[in-house]
Amino acid sequence: MKLNGRHKKILEQLREEGFLATEQMARNFAVTTQTIRRDINMLSNQGLVRRYHGGAGAVSSVENVAYASRQALNHEAKARIARAVARQIPDKASLFINIGTTTEAVAQALAERKNLRIITNNLNVAACLCGNSACEVIVAGGVVRSDHGVIGESTIDFIRQFKVDYGIIGISGIDTDGALLDYDYREVRVAQAIIENSRQVFLVADRSKFSIAPMVKLGSLADIDALFTDAEPPASIVELLAASQTRLFIADDGKAARKPV
Template sequence: MLRTERHSRIVEHVVAQGGANVVELSDLLHVSPATVRRDLQYLDDQRVLRRTHGGAVAGEEYDETPPVRRAGRARAQKRAIAEAAVELIPRGAVVGLTGGTTTAEVARLLAERGPLTIVTNALDIAAQLVPHTEVSLVVVGGHARSRTWELVGPAAEKALAEYHTDVTVLGVDGVSAAHGCTTHDQLEASTNRAFVTSGETVLVVADGSKVGRATFARICPAGDVDHLITDEGARGGGLDAIAAAGVHVTTVPVP
């Protein structure tokens, strides 16, 4: 099991249970208690979990948290959204993937399906894809954001300007007809905008809690999006307005 996978399993278990001890996690992951302690210390340093004597508990919620923490939220919805997105992506395509837990799920499914090229700025997605020999992986460089594990800024945007992707899969913190696609950080928004520009088709993947929501920095107007894939938990009025802006909307059932 890769270190990132181990971290994800720890976070999922602790968030689901509210807390866990070292022995419990050691048995769950089939690794030594010493390894678990090192993992818990790392996750505590990243403000993902709060380490306690003999274990860890779920920490406070933040608007932006590392992908390993967010992976446990609305996981079933995100998987269903990712499955619907993959159905829209041609086999062998060149795919741009921004950071995000739903886009990471898209990456996993694409890698399992077979040969293709993926361009990403997300370190967790890159780490996930490296072992897949049938994936031609391009990672654009830039300034690393510790909160989201994405490489952003002018260097990333310059690299993206040299590429053309068949499909861009965009993760967002908010999407609405009035404000378009938004995220929390200005640099991240600018880099994601470069992904949108490089893509022939733009798919936005967002769970229902993000529909009708606007956050600080604008990525692009709703009219730049070809397809929004979300779940049935999205607010109907927000979806109708997005569809009226010319975006094709797909909603998947809430598992």
């Protein structure tokens, strides 16, 4: 079937943002959600998009979207998630904070806290927190990416020198079997070191991450202590959280509702 102008624009937006909700696309194009669902079905049948409950995602499993697009994607949801995480972090705690736009939102939510010691491989996180003289920020060395994330063997070695209270990590995708997935194996190795050296691990992931499937496996939901997101996860994920006794926090309207698992 020949693509019309709306189909082409949907594909362009998906390449930039990675995931679009059905209702969001309906508003963007001033059509009904039924029309968008037909568009998604047609594009999916041609192998041009991935069809998910509530929206559509880009098909690439090997390349993340541009950093600027990730910053803008689900910005308000990430801020709600960040506030929910901040409420669980006491003053005088030690933390790892890794690469990601949601973890950067967490740093912003912690910017006025007192006597935190933060170890990070994210220069954006360091820039956000270093102005607070009541906190200490320690930056891992290594290779600096274009998004200001720091990776490499020296980064891993540095992380392994510490044992902290909380490890706050982001992720690019969560598969239906609970696998935590990302794009860069070097970033994944740093995140694995953070998990190994944190007493509690908090995963921050907005709802779009349940619809994206990169190719590099970081671990599984069983490796974390709590998942912070902005909407009820798919039923299969909720079951996996319950099986692994991983706490679920849903940040909605500025409040974090802890769900029993």
